[in-house]
Amino acid sequence: MKREIIINGGRRETRVAILEDEKLVELLHDRPEISRTVGNVYLGKVEAVLPGMQAAFVDIGAEKSAFLHAADLLEPDEEDDDDATSGGNDSGGSGGRGGRGRGGRPSRGRNGPGQRKIPNIQDHVQRGQNILVQVTKEPISTKGPRVTRQISFAGRFLVFMPYASRIGVSRKIDSRDERTRLKKLVQQHLPKDSGGVIVRTVAREMDDGQVKRELKTLLNTWSKVNRKGNFARLKAPVLVHREASLTSTLIRDTFSEKVDRLLVDSKQLYGEIQAYLRELDPDLLDRVKHYRDAEPIFDKFGIEAEIQQLFRPRVDLPSGGYVIVEPTEALVSIDVNTGRYTGRKDPEKTILRTNLEAASEIARQIRLRDLGGIIVIDFIDMDSQGNRDKVLHELRTNLGRDRARTRAFQISALGLIEMTRQRVRPALWDMMAAPCPACDGSGKVFKPAVVIRRLERSIRRVSHDDREQRLTIRVHPEVALYLMEEEPKFLRHLQRTAGLDIDLRDDPIIPMDEFRLVSQPAGRDVTERYAVA
Numbered sequence: 001m002k003r004e005i006i007i008n009g010g011r012r013e014t015r016v017a018i019l020e021d022e023k024l025v026e027l028l029h030d031r032p033e034i035s036r037t038v039g040n041v042y043l044g045k046v047e048a049v050l051p052g053m054q055a056a057f058v059d060i061g062a063e064k065s066a067f068l069h070a071a072d073l074l075e076p077d078e079e080d081d082d083d084a085t086s087g088g089n090d091s092g093g094s095g096g097r098g099g100r101g102r103g104g105r106p107s108r109g110r111n112g113p114g115q116r117k118i119p120n121i122q123d124h125v126q127r128g129q130n131i132l133v134q135v136t137k138e139p140i141s142t143k144g145p146r147v148t149r150q151i152s153f154a155g156r157f158l159v160f161m162p163y164a165s166r167i168g169v170s171r172k173i174d175s176r177d178e179r180t181r182l183k184k185l186v187q188q189h190l191p192k193d194s195g196g197v198i199v200r201t202v203a204r205e206m207d208d209g210q211v212k213r214e215l216k217t218l219l220n221t222w223s224k225v226n227r228k229g230n231f232a233r234l235k236a237p238v239l240v241h242r243e244a245s246l247t248s249t250l251i252r253d254t255f256s257e258k259v260d261r262l263l264v265d266s267k268q269l270y271g272e273i274q275a276y277l278r279e280l281d282p283d284l285l286d287r288v289k290h291y292r293d294a295e296p297i298f299d300k301f302g303i304e305a306e307i308q309q310l311f312r313p314r315v316d317l318p319s320g321g322y323v324i325v326e327p328t329e330a331l332v333s334i335d336v337n338t339g340r341y342t343g344r345k346d347p348e349k350t351i352l353r354t355n356l357e358a359a360s361e362i363a364r365q366i367r368l369r370d371l372g373g374i375i376v377i378d379f380i381d382m383d384s385q386g387n388r389d390k391v392l393h394e395l396r397t398n399l400g401r402d403r404a405r406t407r408a409f410q411i412s413a414l415g416l417i418e419m420t421r422q423r424v425r426p427a428l429w430d431m432m433a434a435p436c437p438a439c440d441g442s443g444k445v446f447k448p449a450v451v452i453r454r455l456e457r458s459i460r461r462v463s464h465d466d467r468e469q470r471l472t473i474r475v476h477p478e479v480a481l482y483l484m485e486e487e488p489k490f491l492r493h494l495q496r497t498a499g500l501d502i503d504l505r506d507d508p509i510i511p512m513d514e515f516r517l518v519s520q521p522a523g524r525d526v527t528e529r530y531a532v533a
Contacts, residue, residue: 003259008297009266017303024306025367030246037135038424039243045236046129051122061237064144070121072148130236138425153218156252156280157203160218164196172201185211202256265291311429321354331374351380355391363398372423381415438511446513448482455515461530463498470501470520480506
């Protein structure tokens with residue numbers, strides 16, 4: 001598979017696009033106004049301890065208090081994925097509140113068979129206590145950030161955890177001999193009782209010198225944080241360690257021999273990336289190119305055009321089917337339809353082909369839109385269990401390329417697939433858009449007929465006020481056109497029944513589902529006084 005990283009650098013914004021086989025699969029933004037706190041370490045102050053929730057709220061200086069669950073007091077699993085660490089992946093981190101742990105798995109709060117016992121939160125933190133925590137999840141919607149006491153620092157090959165005690169290897173390294181070799185390498189250079197380490201997936205065939213250099217860097221980072229986090233000297237809340245920039249994190253975590261090319265249009269960023277790679281991995285320097293063409297880099301690769309289509313609910317499939325993506329507050333709903341594709345003879349083959357195309361595209365859209373939490377996919381019903389398995393396998397295979405952890409369950413009796421995906425920050429749409437002032441974020445506006453009925457009820461209210469004799473009604477041109485074509489007698493009837501002199505004007509400045517009532521001759525806007533639902 002051909003992989004490319006395209007970076008568009010600007011004075012106020014840096015955009016990073018990740019392409020696989022020339023298709024956009026990830027889009028990242030870095031702007032001054034976008035909060036990026038995942039990986040940051042704070043000396044926080046415990047504001048409240050809630051034993052009933054097995055959680056505490058910690059003031060880290062953010063707008064809302066951070067959430068600390070008792071499960072985040074535990075040392076990570078011995079062979080947990082390297083992507084589970086808070087600082088190790090721009091899309092990684094722990095799962096959200098509400099009964100789900102890392103990666104959307106059921107929370108360890110249920111101490112069932114095979115699960116580690118979660119400590120009582122009140123035995124480890126007390127109100128007013130200063131504690132060192134690391135952000136694992138950005139504030140999303142009405143919730144504050146999520147934090148952990150299991151501090152971790154990610155390098156290119158290793159993740160160092162000062163409060164852990166074991167050495168683990170990413171599950172994605174499946175060779176037993178290689179896992180054993182890597183563990184021994186780390187053990188040779190890790191000082192006794194200094195902490196734990198997870199060997200990351202990219203560390204395959206890592207040599208002795210690389211282990212030694214990276215451990216030294218990570219231990220030095222922790223030493224600096226430990227000095228800054230002196231409880232007696234600092235007044236909480238205070239930031240004691242800031243995670244690397246988006247570009248540096250991306251290079252560290254994703255730019256490897258599996259990436260064919262990194263193209264950047266900013267001379268400054270090009271220089272920074274080269275300097276970073278000279279220290280990190282000089283063998284990759286020849287894959288970094290400075291883009292100098294006059295045509296904007298995102299236009300050159302068709303990325304800008306795809307961004308324009310990115311937030312539309314409908315996504316067309318090659319065969320003629322389509323997918324509808326609808327994020328809600330509780331979950332993301334995805335529906336698959338055959339559309340104009342009807343096949344030839346066998347309806348089951350038609351449905352299977354559409355579902356297979358949809359499975360691949362859905363996995364891409366989830367990554368591209370950075371959707372997280374609970375996702376429910378309604379594939380077209382299939383009679384054959386074998387075909388159901390094929391669709392599930394296709395979805396899981398494509399999800400396997402995602403840097404965030406995902407889990408897709410078996411197709412239910414209703415033909416639904418339930419899945420979860422790590423969510424550590426708001427989805428791309430929430431970061432780039434604001435609620436529509438006309439529809440209040442619903443994505444819809446009232447039809448002209450509904451606007452007219454609302455207007456009619458408001459005029460009835462005006463008719464009971466002796467102060468008003470003449471009104472000018474201002475509406476959107478489409479509403480005015482509707483009146484002319486569908487209800488031409490409306491105005492005359494309204495004047496007669498309300499006993500008012502009414503003048504109707506179209507005004508393109510007025511939103512489509514609103515109107516204005518202007519009292520004459522004074523010219524006062526009296527809409528708020530008389531408007532009704």
